[in-house]
Amino acid sequence: MNPSFLPKFESRYAKTIKLAYFLLSKEKKFPDILSISEDNCLSKLKEMGYTLNIDKRLNIELLWKKIKEQYS
């Protein structure tokens, strides 16, 4: 795998977490939401009752499942 792909992935992961928080919360402000840090969004998601862990793949799977339940 091309290692140069990883920074792009990290950046997109951070954005995915922010957007997931935006979709799952009552947060109304867009694009202000993008200025909140990834860690802050993860903390807020935990406060909302989502059990997150260190594995990014699992976090994405969990959040995406919840988002689909709400928006599909």
Add this chain to the structure above:
Amino acid sequence: MPKLTNKINEVLPKIFFDLFKKDIILGVIQFGSSVIKKNPNDIDLAVIVKKGKLHKFIENTKNTKPLKIIYDISLILEEELEDIDNFNFGVHGSYLIESFRFGKTLIGKNPFLIFPKTDEKKIKNDIFERMKEYIYPKKKLFESIFFT
């Protein structure tokens, strides 16, 4: 190569100012994370071409030397703003209008400021659609890490 900075108007290519003086573009807007972050990964610019001026834009930019900074430039035609309720930009939907509205006007004016705020439900639904595009490559990437 100039350092990537959020003080973008210090390093904005001259070509944009020339196009504005020639009445070819309506404005240039910086939008996305670079408006907020001090050390952004990239710089997104929206260049709005005046109605009926696309051919002049192409004529005036076809021999331009490569830019010293790689900008992610979105070219928007003024005609596309005539039906703002159905505005989309590739896979990007209504939320992009909000990003443009909150962007920083570097040259000319920001035409998105005159439009009413997009309905929150529509923004969330469009972001949901956009996230589908985000999720799939992530799954592929993790497969690459673990199985190659």
